[in-house]
Amino acid sequence: MYSNDSRSNAATSTTTCLDAHLVACPPKLRRALVDAGFNNVHDVCHLSAMDLARELGTTPEEAQQVIDLAKTKAVGAYLGNSVTFRTALELFENPCERIPLGIPRLDAALGGGISAGQVTEICGPPGAGKTQISMLLSVTAIAGGGSTRDSAAGRASCSDRGVLYIDTEGSFVPERVEEIARGVLGSEAATRQLLSQIQYVRVHSQVEQLALVSDLASHLERNRNIKLVVLDSVAFHMRSGATSTSGDKLDFSKRQHSLANMFHLLTKLAVENKCCVWVTNHITVRKAEGGDGAKVVPALGDLWAHVPAERFFVWNTDDFRGLLLHKSPSSPQVLVDLNRETGLFA
Amino acid sequence: MAEVKRARVEGPRGTGRVEVAKVVNMVKDSCARRITTGCPILDETLCGGLRTNSVHEVVGESNCGKTQFCLQLLLTSQWNEEHGGLGCKSLYINTEGSGGITATRLREFADFHASKGFLCGGGEDEGEGLGPAQASLMSMDNIFIERCTTDDPNSLLEVLLRAKTLLEHHNVKLIVIDSIANAFKGMSSSSLDDGGAQKQQHESQRLTQVLYRTMNLLKRYACDYNACVVITNHVADHIERVSVQRATQALTETLCTSGRIVRASLGMGLAQSVTCRYFVSRLEGVRLNENEYDTSGCVRAFEVVFSPFQAKRKTKYIINQSGVWGIPDAVYETGQ
Numbered sequence: 001m002y003s004n005d006s007r008s009n010a011a012t013s014t015t016t017c018l019d020a021h022l023v024a025c026p027p028k029l030r031r032a033l034v035d036a037g038f039n040n041v042h043d044v045c046h047l048s049a050m051d052l053a054r055e056l057g058t059t060p061e062e063a064q065q066v067i068d069l070a071k072t073k074a075v076g077a078y079l080g081n082s083v084t085f086r087t088a089l090e091l092f093e094n095p096c097e098r099i100p101l102g103i104p105r106l107d108a109a110l111g112g113g114i115s116a117g118q119v120t121e122i123c124g125p126p127g128a129g130k131t132q133i134s135m136l137l138s139v140t141a142i143a144g145g146g147s148t149r150d151s152a153a154g155r156a157s158c159s160d161r162g163v164l165y166i167d168t169e170g171s172f173v174p175e176r177v178e179e180i181a182r183g184v185l186g187s188e189a190a191t192r193q194l195l196s197q198i199q200y201v202r203v204h205s206q207v208e209q210l211a212l213v214s215d216l217a218s219h220l221e222r223n224r225n226i227k228l229v230v231l232d233s234v235a236f237h238m239r240s241g242a243t244s245t246s247g248d249k250l251d252f253s254k255r256q257h258s259l260a261n262m263f264h265l266l267t268k269l270a271v272e273n274k275c276c277v278w279v280t281n282h283i284t285v286r287k288a289e290g291g292d293g294a295k296v297v298p299a300l301g302d303l304w305a306h307v308p309a310e311r312f313f314v315w316n317t318d319d320f321r322g323l324l325l326h327k328s329p330s331s332p333q334v335l336v337d338l339n340r341e342t343g344l345f346a
Numbered sequence: 347m348a349e350v351k352r353a354r355v356e357g358p359r360g361t362g363r364v365e366v367a368k369v370v371n372m373v374k375d376s377c378a379r380r381i382t383t384g385c386p387i388l389d390e391t392l393c394g395g396l397r398t399n400s401v402h403e404v405v406g407e408s409n410c411g412k413t414q415f416c417l418q419l420l421l422t423s424q425w426n427e428e429h430g431g432l433g434c435k436s437l438y439i440n441t442e443g444s445g446g447i448t449a450t451r452l453r454e455f456a457d458f459h460a461s462k463g464f465l466c467g468g469g470e471d472e473g474e475g476l477g478p479a480q481a482s483l484m485s486m487d488n489i490f491i492e493r494c495t496t497d498d499p500n501s502l503l504e505v506l507l508r509a510k511t512l513l514e515h516h517n518v519k520l521i522v523i524d525s526i527a528n529a530f531k532g533m534s535s536s537s538l539d540d541g542g543a544q545k546q547q548h549e550s551q552r553l554t555q556v557l558y559r560t561m562n563l564l565k566r567y568a569c570d571y572n573a574c575v576v577i578t579n580h581v582a583d584h585i586e587r588v589s590v591q592r593a594t595q596a597l598t599e600t601l602c603t604s605g606r607i608v609r610a611s612l613g614m615g616l617a618q619s620v621t622c623r624y625f626v627s628r629l630e631g632v633r634l635n636e637n638e639y640d641t642s643g644c645v646r647a648f649e650v651v652f653s654p655f656q657a658k659r660k661t662k663y664i665i666n667q668s669g670v671w672g673i674p675d676a677v678y679e680t681g682q
Contacts (some may be wrong), residue, residue: 108528125597127615127652134656164366170399170565171621173655174372195370204566212364219364224412236619282618283597285590294589296597315597345658 013254025066026073033066034058044070099228099276101133102140102184103341106325109334113140114310116227116276121234121308123281123298130280131171132344134232137278138163139181141228142194158190162200162226164219168209168236183343199226206237211267213262220273226304229269235299243320251308256303263307279308314338321345357411365421381520381574382430383415384422387672391648391661395430398519399560399568401575401619403526405610407603408625410646411665412578413442415626416450416522418669419576420489423520424465432574434519435488441528443495452489456482458668472565474589490518494529499556502529506563515572520574521567527580527611530557554615561619579616581608599651603627629662648672 005086022033022041036055040046044052044067053063098112107113114120122130144159165172177198181191203209220226269295270277282299298305311327321338325331339345380395389395396402396419404412413537420438423488425431440448459465460482490512494505502523512518523529532553564575584607601608604627610617617623629645648661663672 013517018554125594126614126620127598131654165369169621170401170569171654173378173397174369175378176655177369178373187367191368195373196368199366200369200372201364201366202569204569205562209404215364219366237562240555240562283612284614285593287589292589293591316599318595318599 022066022070024069029056029058029062029066035205041070074215080120097227097274099137099141100144103323103336103338104137105341106323106334106336109325109331110310110328111330114276114278116270116274118309119277119279119307120310120312121279121281121298122312122314123283124314125283125296125316128316129323129338130314131232132176133279133312133314133323134230134280135172135177136180136342136344137179138165138198138228138230139184139194141276142197143181143184158185158194158197158227160196161225161228163228163230164216164223164226165198165200165230165232166203166212167200167232168203169233170202171232172202174200180344197225198221203237205336206240209237210258210262213265216265216269217272220269220275222275226273227275229275229277231266231277231279233282235280235303236282239282239299259300260303263304267307364653366544369552377572379432379572380430381419381423381432382425382670384418384425385539385663385672387661388648388670390428391650391659391672393656396431396574396576397655398432398497398574401416401564401568401577402619403579403610403616403623404622404626405581405601405651407581407608407628410603410626410628411522412626413661414451414575414665415450416524416578417448417672419520420452420522421455421459421465421485423574424485424488425459429464430511431464434517435490435512436520436522437492437509437518437663438503439492439521439523439538441494441495441502441523441525443493449493451487452486453482454667455669460485464476486618490516497532499530499532499553499560503556503560503563503642506560506567510567513567513573518573519571521564523564523575523577525580526616528558537557538631540552547561557612557615560617561616565619577620580611583607584609601625601627601651605630622656623651625649625651645673 021043021252022038023030025033026210030129033039033044033056036057038055047067049060049064049067052067053060056063056066080297095111096118097116098107098110098114099116100107100113101110116278122133124130142158144161174195178191178195181194185191185194201212203212216229220229266277266279269275281304284294284299285294286297287294298311308327309329310325313322313324315322323336323338325334356399356543376395378399380397382395383389383392388640404415416438420432420436422432423432423436426433438448453571455464457478463478465481465485479632492505495501506521509518509521513521530553532549565648567573568575579603581603584595586595594614595609601610605626607662610623610625627647627649645662645664647662650656650658652658661672662675663670665671
């Protein structure tokens with residue numbers, strides 16, 4: 001009975017007795033390390049590739065690979081930066097950057113605007129104003145919160161922040177952004193300057209979207225001034241491949257996996273680059289179990305629901321256009337009448 | 347739209363650079379253009395005409411003038427740029443099976459446009475010296491008409507895939523689908539069914555997917571070829587006791603035509619994949635002075651329901667032999 005399981009047992013035993021930093025080696029090398037008695041990063045670091053190769057019975061290249069890995073990990077361990085602990089007081093005294101929405105009452109409730117370092121979602125029925133608010137946010141992120149109303153007329157300068165606008169639906173209208181920017185800034189030159197700081201990319205399919213999101217980290221690395229990434233919308237391409245009964249038999253679990261991966265990347269992007277990721281989402285109607293009722297819920301299901309830290313809901317009826325801060329870890333729910341409090345939909 | 351590069355696809359962990367466009371260049375090059383409707387009042391309602399690089403949806407009950415509006419666009423898009431057209435050819439996809447009537451009516455429109463001197467026949471230089479009759483015939487030749495009346499929505503997708511050559515080599519910049527609802531009619535009937543046999547549900551899911559794919563292809567054409575896409579859509583009665591409809595209605599504006607509340611066909615799936623939606627309706631009990639306006643028909647309304655670049659506006663219009671015409675508000679008051 002024991003011998004039947006020996007393979008898998010051996011595999012687990014190599015990982016348990018090996019230094020956590022060396023587990024990242026390929027399995028074959030992992031075995032060799034354990035067999036030769038190297039358990040710790042520091043056992044390996046000071047050896048030359050040739051020596052280690054002789055000890056392990058591998059090629060020098062492979063040995064070098066192990067040494068490189070060990071060295072990077074060991075340096076991290078010496079400097080003590082592999083894990084850092086901060087106190088609540090430190091966090092409290094260094095709050096994240098906020099990107100103002102330009103809607104005074106909402107910005108006040110949020111403590112200055114949308115928080116950097118997290119994913120924020122806005123959802124609503126088609127035509128409610130998701131894209132309009134996204135375009136407004138792109139402008140105010142650069143203009144630095146000069147809301148249309150209370151900014152002095154002389155405010156014609158803007159910050160050097162950048163914005164990346166990812167358009168998956170083709171609803172981005174540069175002329176409209178210019179209009180909004182001119183309304184906020186007033187001067188022609190400043191408007192042009194602001195527009196030059198907004199980068200735009202159009203995505204045509206689910207594959208492109210996934211590829212783009214995974215390439216974003218390196219893009220933001222090169223463009224460090226980007227403080228806002230707008231994804232309008234996250235749902236369109238994801239939903240077009242949504243059903244498990246499609247003709248080309250799209251593997252459902254595979255799809256869920258790639259979605260989860262993308263969601264994770266978006267969060268990671270926000271945290272690591274300290275930028276705000278603003279995402280628009282569709283809504284869908286879910287029927288109550290057994291009962292007669294139905295309610296409107298954001299699309300993409302539970303997998304997505306945990307990603308955004310803050311969630312806005314926008315809708316438009318005959319006489320009211322509302323923006324509701326629906327979920328937020330720091331603020332109570334706030335309802336704003338967009339027609340009254342912004343000039344956006346006049 | 348040459349400025350806007352697509353995100354590069356190099357596998358999931360590609361290290362390809364993200365190619366971005368700067369918005370300031372997009373504004374400067376004014377990549378999106380406008381197609382006039384041929385009527386200054388309607389143009390004003392649309393903030394200058396129909397924008398290219400977008401998908402426009404015209405929703406309305408039957409006999410509201412959706413098709414007439416589209417036919418007019420087929421001609422105005424041929425106008426040269428100083429008149430507000432694109433000087434381009436167009437593709438008209440008919441799913442309703444009224445092909446013969448379309449051509450006759452189109453000829454009527456074309457004669458009128460030619461007599462006003464707006465049409466020059468080919469878009470190319472040869473049309474300059476043509477008489478109105480010839481110009482009108484030539485302009486008919488610039489309109490590709492495709493009929494697609496089968497039940498299977500995949501055939502619409504196939505037609506659109508084939509249409510790529512038209513966009514690529516034949517200067518087609520306007521695609522009209524009249525109507526999208528008819529091509530996907532299987533969907534609305536099965537989604538109405540509250541109970542939903544499983545087979546029917548699968549069918550509905552399959553259609554939704556085809557719809558998404560069709561719309562995505564249209565958007566792609568609109569973006570890649572700076573084209574304008576116009577689709578028409580039907581309405582269905584709003585039924586308060588269907589819970590799904592009630593929930594949706596609470597968040598959206600009421601559409602009203604001939605005195606009843608309606609909703610656009612094909613549900614949220616379509617609404618979420620068009621750039622802007624217009625609603626055309628018939629106004630009950632409103633007549634105009636028939637001597638002043640050459641029409642015997644009723645007065646209709648044209649309304650922007652949502653659009654990322656147009657303010658919400660509403661105008662009244664009529665249809666007569668020469669086309670679709672907006673009426674100034676002032677005249678409408680006295681005509682009442």
